[in-house]
Amino acid sequence: MKSLFFAMVTFLGATVFAHGGNMEVALGPQFEQRSGWLTKDRSGVSSLLSFHLLSGQSESGAVSFFDLQMGFGSFEGVDRGGYPFAAGETIHQQTFALVPNIGFGSLGGGHFFAGVGPQLISLRQSSPSDSAQSFGTMIWQAGYRLPFGEAWSGNLKINYSDYSSEVANQKSFFATFGTSLQLGYRF
Numbered sequence: 282m283k284s285l286f287f288a289m290v291t292f293l294g295a296t297v298f299a300h301g302g303n304m305e306v307a308l309g310p311q312f313e314q315r316s317g318w319l320t321k322d323r324s325g326v327s328s329l330l331s332f333h334l335l336s337g338q339s340e341s342g343a344v345s346f347f348d349l350q351m352g353f354g355s356f357e358g359v360d361r362g363g364y365p366f367a368a369g370e371t372i373h374q375q376t377f378a379l380v381p382n383i384g385f386g387s388l389g390g391g392h393f394f395a396g397v398g399p400q401l402i403s404l405r406q407s408s409p410s411d412s413a414q415s416f417g418t419m420i421w422q423a424g425y426r427l428p429f430g431e432a433w434s435g436n437l438k439i440n441y442s443d444y445s446s447e448v449a450n451q452k453s454f455f456a457t458f459g460t461s462l463q464l465g466y467r468f
Contacts, residue, residue, distance in 0.1 A: 305333035307436050309463035311352060317443075317454040327354025327374065329461045331436070344392050345383045348422075352376040352459075358406070365412045366404070375403040378420045395423040400442055402455075418444045426465075434465040 311329040331350040355373045358366055366372060378400035386392020400420040405413040424438035443456035 303335045303467050305331075305335055305434065305465045305467045307331040307333060307434070307463035307465035309436070309461055311354075311459045311461035313354070314458040315356065316456045325354060325356050327352045327376075327459075329459075329463065331463060331465075333465065335467070344386060344394070345381070346394070348378075348380040348382055348396065348398075350376075350378050350380065365414060366406045367409055367412070370406050370408050373405045373407075375405075377401045377403075380420060380422055382422070384426075391425060391427040393423070393425050397421045402442075402444065416444055418442050428467075432467045434467065436463040436465055437461070438463070 308328070308330050311327045312324070313327060314324050316323070329350060329352045331348055334347040334349075336345050336347075353375055355371050358368060358370050358372050378398055380396045380398035382394040382396030384392045384394030397419060400418050401415060402418060403413065403415045405411070420440055420442040422438050422440035424436060426434055426436050428434040438459075438461045440459045440461075441457070443454070445454045
C-alpha cells in the first residue's frame with residue numbers, strides 16, 4: 282500500500298513539473314453512508330485530504346485537473362463479523378484514489394466537474410488480533426469548485442464506490458456514498 286501511495290505522489294509530482302500546472306491542497310470532512318458487508322454504523326465521518334493538479338482551460342471552456350485524494354476514518358463492525366475481521370470491533374479505513382476530472386466553467390471562477398478513477402481501500406482491525414484486508418475498486422465523483430481570494434477555494438464533492446467478491450466462501454459487498462466539503466489552497 283505504501284508503494285502504491287508513493288507511486289501516486291510521484292506520478293502527480295512529475296505531471297505538475299512537466300505541464301507547469303498549479304498545485305492545490307484541500308482538506309475537509311467527508312460524510313459517508315455505508316451499506317453491505319461489515320457495516321453496523323450506516324453513516325460516519327472521515328477526513329479527506331486532496332492534492333489537485335489544476336491544468337489549463339481549452340477554447341471550448343473545458344477545465345481539467347487530477348485529484349489525488351486520501352481518506353482516513355473508522356467504523357464499528359457488524360455483530361456477526363466477516364472474514365478476516367472479528368465481530369463488533371472497530372475497523373479502521375484508509376482510502377487512496379487518483380481521479381482525473383473534467384468540467385466546464387473557468388479556472389478563475391466556479392466550475393462543475395466529474396471524474397472516475399481507481400481507488401485502493403485498506404481495512405484494518407487491531408482487536409482482538411491484528412487483521413487487515415486491501416482491495417481495489419473504482420470511485421465515481423462529481424462536484425463544484427469555487428475559487429475565492431488570491432489562492433483559496435471551496436470544493437464540494439459527492440462520490441460513490443463499491444466492492445464485491447467472494448472470500449473464504451463468504452460473499453462480500455461494500456458500498457459507500459460520500460459527500461465532502463473541502464477548503465483548498467493553491468500554490
